[in-house]
Every structure is written in structure tokens, then in C-alpha cells.
Amino acid sequence: MALIIGLTGGIASGKSTVARMLFELGLPVIDADQIAREVVEVGEEAYLQIVEKFGEEILQENKTIDRAKLGAVVFNDEEKRKLLNSIVHPAVRKKMLEQKEQYVKKGEKTIVLDIPLLFESNLTHLVDKVVVVYVDDDIQLERLMARNGFSKEEAEARIKAQMPLKEKAAKADAVINNNGTIEQTKEQLLTILKQWDVL
Numbered sequence: 138m139a140l141i142i143g144l145t146g147g148i149a150s151g152k153s154t155v156a157r158m159l160f161e162l163g164l165p166v167i168d169a170d171q172i173a174r175e176v177v178e179v180g181e182e183a184y185l186q187i188v189e190k191f192g193e194e195i196l197q198e199n200k201t202i203d204r205a206k207l208g209a210v211v212f213n214d215e216e217k218r219k220l221l222n223s224i225v226h227p228a229v230r231k232k233m234l235e236q237k238e239q240y241v242k243k244g245e246k247t248i249v250l251d252i253p254l255l256f257e258s259n260l261t262h263l264v265d266k267v268v269v270v271y272v273d274d275d276i277q278l279e280r281l282m283a284r285n286g287f288s289k290e291e292a293e294a295r296i297k298a299q300m301p302l303k304e305k306a307a308k309a310d311a312v313i314n315n316n317g318t319i320e321q322t323k324e325q326l327l328t329i330l331k332q333w334d335v336l
Contacts, residue, residue: 140247140333141237143264145255147302148295149281151315151322152270156251158326162336165240167233169252176228177202183228190220212294226258234263247335256308257300268329269309271302272316 144159144166146152160166176183179200187195187202195207211218233250240248250264261267272280274296281292306312311329315322330336 139241139245140266140335141264142247142249142333142335143255143261143267144249144251144270145253145267145305145309146270146315147272147277147299147305148253149277149284150270150272150302151280152251152253154315154319155268155270155313155322155326156249158323159249162330164247164249164335165245166249166251167236167240169229169233169250169254172229172232172236173225176225176232181228183224186224187221190224191217212298218298222258230260230263254299256305261308266310266333267308268311268313268326269302269305270313270315270322271306272314274302276316277302 144152144156146155156166156168175181177187178184184202187207191207191210195203195210197203207221211221233252237248237250252258252260252263255261255264255267277296278289278292281287281295282289285292287295311332313322313325313329327336
């Protein structure tokens with residue numbers, strides 16, 4: 138049986154950095170965000186449902202979804218966010234499981250599912266172990282503002298839209314504290330993988 142590791146964190150917590158480390162160690166990483174972009178490409182089933190529910194005003198001239206416009210619509214409206222998630226999440230889940238099965242067939246011993254909203258979307262049943270990438274609130278806020286050019290208010294709104302990292306850390310099998318250097322982060326990751334007999 139393959140060991141399925143769920144990798145999660147919060148916005149700007151450094152989860153993508155850890156995902157890249159796992160990939161560089163030779164582990165297959167299935168990226169929910171990447172798949173979420175694929176399932177809303179023009180002509181895909183989820184794309185058609187989104188256009189039907191949210192209207193063509195969320196499209197760019199080339200008919201692709203304008204992520205910023207759609208984001209602005211759903212970020213401040215709980216009902217619309219739930220509606221969007223009810224379209225996108227099942228499509229992402231289906232594709233992730235298809236990819237996981239392909240890796241299992243190839244005989245991979247460990248497969249990483251990189252899922253930002255692992256707890257919020259109740260997807261822990263898909264994985265055997267959960268790793269949370271954690272940072273302190275003030276560092277998360279600073280990094281998000283620096284990375285996306287958000288104002289403090291915009292950054293806070295996006296952080297508040299997710300489960301607090303402290304809560305995620307409490308539910309995890311292992312926590313990587315990403316307040317320090319990249320080297321420190323990698324050291325913690327290697328320790329966890331050795332404990333789980335992955336390396």
C-alpha cells in the first residue's frame with residue numbers, strides 16, 4: 138500500500154516551498170491548485186458551470202475566467218464562495234484521485250497530495266498522514282503583503298477566509314515550522330520523512 142501524505146498550510150505559509158522540496162526528493166506531488174486551474178479551463182465541465190452561475194462578466198476577452206474578477210465576487214460573499222467551491226472541489230477531487238491511482242499503478246510507495254484547504258474541505262479521509270506548514274500570524278501577513286502586493290486589510294481578509302494555522306497544526310500528524318530559514322524547513326521535512334520510513 139502506498140503512503141498518502143496530505144500537505145497543507147495557509148496562504149503564504151510556505152507550503153509551495155515544501156511541495157517543491159518533496160518533488161526534488163523524487164516524490165510524486167499532486168497539486169490541487171494546479172488541478173483547480175486545469176478544471177476551469179475553457180470548455181471543461183466546471184468552467185461551463187461557473188459561467189452559467191456567475192455570468193459572462195467574469196470572463197476575459199479570450200473567454201478564459203478572469204480569476205481576479207471571480208475572486209472579488211466570491212471573497213466577500215459566503216454564499217457565492219460556497220457555490221463556486223461546490224462546482225470546483227468535486228472536479229478537483231476527481232482528477233486528484235485519478236492521478237493518485239496512476240501513481241499507485243506505477244508502484245510509487247509514497248504520494249503527496251498538496252491540498253491548501255485539506256481541513257476546510259473535509260478531505261482528510263483521502264490521506265494517511267497530514268503535514269502542516271506553519272508560520273506565525275505576523276510573518277504570514279508580512280509575506281502575503283510582500284508576495285501579492287496586498288494592503289494589510291486585503292491580506293487579512295484572505296487569511297481570515299481560511300482556518301487559522303494554529304487549528305490546522307493541532308490536527309496534523311506533523312508540523313513544519315516555517316518561521317526560519319529554508320535550510321531549517323528542509324531539515325524538519327527530512328526528519329518527518331525519515332520517521333515515516335519514506336526516506
